[in-house]
Amino acid sequence: MAQQQADKVRRRRVFYIPGYDPIHPRRYRELYRKEGAEQARICGYDLTLTPQRRKGPYGWHVAARMGGQDTETDFEVLVWSDIVRRSMDQGIIASYVQMLRTAWVYISSGALFRLGGLRKGPVIAALYPVVFLIGQLVIALLAAWAVGALLSYLHSFAGWAGLLVVPPILMWFRRMDNRLFAYYLMHDYAYSAQHRGANPPALEARMAEFTERIAEALRTDVDEVLIVGHSSGAHLAVSVLSDLIRAGQGPAKGGPALSLLTLGHVVPMVSFLPRAERLRADLRFLCTRCDIAWLDVSAPGDGCAFALCDPVAVTGVAPEGQKWPLVFSAAFSETLSPARWKQLRRRFFRLHFQYLCAFDRPRDYDYFQITGGPLTLGARYAGRPASPSCIRRAASGYRSVRAPAGHAQGR
Numbered sequence: 001m002a003q004q005q006a007d008k009v010r011r012r013r014v015f016y017i018p019g020y021d022p023i024h025p026r027r028y029r030e031l032y033r034k035e036g037a038e039q040a041r042i043c044g045y046d047l048t049l050t051p052q053r054r055k056g057p058y059g060w061h062v063a064a065r066m067g068g069q070d071t072e073t074d075f076e077v078l079v080w081s082d083i084v085r086r087s088m089d090q091g092i093i094a095s096y097v098q099m100l101r102t103a104w105v106y107i108s109s110g111a112l113f114r115l116g117g118l119r120k121g122p123v124i125a126a127l128y129p130v131v132f133l134i135g136q137l138v139i140a141l142l143a144a145w146a147v148g149a150l151l152s153y154l155h156s157f158a159g160w161a162g163l164l165v166v167p168p169i170l171m172w173f174r175r176m177d178n179r180l181f182a183y184y185l186m187h188d189y190a191y192s193a194q195h196r197g198a199n200p201p202a203l204e205a206r207m208a209e210f211t212e213r214i215a216e217a218l219r220t221d222v223d224e225v226l227i228v229g230h231s232s233g234a235h236l237a238v239s240v241l242s243d244l245i246r247a248g249q250g251p252a253k254g255g256p257a258l259s260l261l262t263l264g265h266v267v268p269m270v271s272f273l274p275r276a277e278r279l280r281a282d283l284r285f286l287c288t289r290c291d292i293a294w295l296d297v298s299a300p301g302d303g304c305a306f307a308l309c310d311p312v313a314v315t316g317v318a319p320e321g322q323k324w325p326l327v328f329s330a331a332f333s334e335t336l337s338p339a340r341w342k343q344l345r346r347r348f349f350r351l352h353f354q355y356l357c358a359f360d361r362p363r364d365y366d367y368f369q370i371t372g373g374p375l376t377l378g379a380r381y382a383g384r385p386a387s388p389s390c391i392r393r394a395a396s397g398y399r400s401v402r403a404p405a406g407h408a409q410g411r
Contacts, residue, residue: 007379012073012224013217013256014371017210017240019231019266020188022085025058025077031356032060032075036368039358047368052076056213064372071374078210080236083202088187092170095183098190099133105193111272114395118314121303122266125348129186136182140169181349188232189269197273197398199239210240215249218256224376225251226259231305231352234265234296235279238311241292242282243404251291259377260286260294261370262325263355264302267311268396277402284317284401287324293378294324297355297365301332301345304352309391316394317401328365328387335359 016028033049040047046065052074053061059076090098106112106126116123144163177183194200199207217225229237241260244250251258271279286294298307310327312318332351333341337360344351356367364384370377 007257007376008069009071009223009374009376010069011222012071012226012371013220013222014073014075014226014228015078015210015214015217016075017078017227017229017233017237018081019233020084020191022081022088022184024081025079028077028356029058029060031353032062032368035357036062036372039362039366039368042358042360043362043366043369045369047372062372064368064374066369066373069374071372073372075371076213078213080203080206083200083206084191086202087191088184090187092167092174095186096133096137099130099186102186102190102193103130105196105273106189109196109272109274110397114272114397115268118268118309118391118393118395119306122269122306125185125304126189126269129182129184129189132180132182133186136170136173140166140173143169192232192270193273195275197270197276198278203236207236207240207243210236211243211247211249214240214244215247218249218251218258220256222256224257224259226261226371226377228261228263228371229265230263230355231266232270234262234311235267235270237262238267238286239279239282242285245289245291246285246403257376257378258292260292260325261377262294262296262311264298264305264352265296265309265311266304266306268306268309268314271311271315272396272398274398276398277400278404280315280317280399281401281403283312283315284319285403287312287322288319290323292324293376293381294326295377295381296325296327297330298327299330299332299351299354301341302351302354303348308387308389313392314395316396316399318392318394326381326384326386327390328384329389330355330359330365331363335361335363335365337361 018028036047036049048063050061050063052059054074057076057079059074062073062075064071064073112123144166147165174183214225214227227237227241237260270276271283296311298305300307308327308329310325312322332354336344340360370380
């Protein structure tokens, strides 16, 4: 009875860590408001979103009534979009140089080929910006050749005069990137590769701030502190929680449950790189903890994620006695109606955010029940087996580990 009572949630703190996203966090509030209302209508529970009640960074408050129980949740977005925007603030020539450097890192390290052996989708997504940016340059050069040839024939101009059309054509493509996503994706992969898998100093500093925010929440009178990491935010969440626990600020006896939900992860894009010792150490450390619950959800229909890949095992750092994460599929083709699946299946970037959205044929994954409902993450999925198609084959060529300076590796 005491354990059942401990699994109930009346008050919760949720910290959401986005992926590599330059957009203001209000996007996530509006997504939660719209999709939460739709999921509540489908499932027959009450979910109300109101402005945040706590001082601090961007967030909102959720009041829910599910299964006859009321739950209050304070939701906070751990923002690093300003860092993302700065990393994307580069000229066209610098972006092409960055593309070549990033491609060299993944090819020369062998990571690209090992990643392709896990899931083709994310590797295709990584090659997409290379193909499109090269294609844009080829189009611009062909246009320059055609214009130069025409000018030489009509007015005896030098053929190189056609090169003057290259900059405006490339600038036009850059302005169209909100539809093409070529520059955006290239900057995303380049950010992870710039230090060959190590976190840039600005990101490490921001992660330290995240750790303090979560540590403060664990000292408050709530029943659960839930960290949600989506896409690139998944590996940030793993490192932030590892730092928190190593520093002795983890869950205390009688205090809030500490839970981690990773969605649509791309962990191998970083953990397979040579200098990702810090992330590999964090994966190895966190996967054996008995004082947390860690659920990893993905779906084969999400071509941008390493679907059903156990991030610890495929990185090759799973120790004896690995406990986490529990890996299972959101099964888009089954949890979305045929009409909805047909509408979304070719919208690859939208599908990468489906984990944060409503399902019209939900099964046991419901983002809004997890973040706003009356059970802790561990209680909700107690006894739930991993998906049978979970991939655990160690595939990384780099498996060295190194915890951050000043942190012990003890349990």
